[in-house]
Amino acid sequence: MKTKYLMTMFIAGLLIGTAFSATKINPDLIIKDIKIDTSTVNKNNKITVIYTIKNVGKTKAPASIAKIDMKANGKTITATPTTPTIDPGGSYKGVATFTAASKNNYIFNLTADYNNGVLETNEKNNSNTASFSFGKKF
Numbered sequence: 001m002k003t004k005y006l007m008t009m010f011i012a013g014l015l016i017g018t019a020f021s022a023t024k025i026n027p028d029l030i031i032k033d034i035k036i037d038t039s040t041v042n043k044n045n046k047i048t049v050i051y052t053i054k055n056v057g058k059t060k061a062p063a064s065i066a067k068i069d070m071k072a073n074g075k076t077i078t079a080t081p082t083t084p085t086i087d088p089g090g091s092y093k094g095v096a097t098f099t100a101a102s103k104n105n106y107i108f109n110l111t112a113d114y115n116n117g118v119l120e121t122n123e124k125n126n127s128n129t130a131s132f133s134f135g136k137k138f
Helices: 002-025
Strands: 029-037 046-055 067-072 075-079 091-099 104-111 127-134
Touching: 029 104, 029 127, 046 067, 046 104, 046 127, 075 091
Parallel strands: none
Antiparallel strands: 029 046, 046 091, 067 075, 067 104, 104 127
């Protein structure tokens, strides 16, 4: 009886240990970098957002969907570019172009895997923000 009880405890411990350690080996997507290319704003009102999504997790991240919100004048314009698979430690550089409707202050919020399609180690580190002023001061 004692052996059966100890065996059950050992197996339960393995299962619990496996459940907790599995979360440490998932992919983990972060927004490593956001840059605003302002070279075309004065020519044709285009704002180009160059961003880098990095997988700081231990396993390959499957393809996912990012979300970029451009906010100005109380309005939001959204782009949802696809992110390809990213190896552990690898990154993906993407580009999105928006049209600046007028001279204004613009806020860009970028979220990797915005719909949580990828099971990650940390789901709370997927966003980053950048600001840009076109003809106005913040």
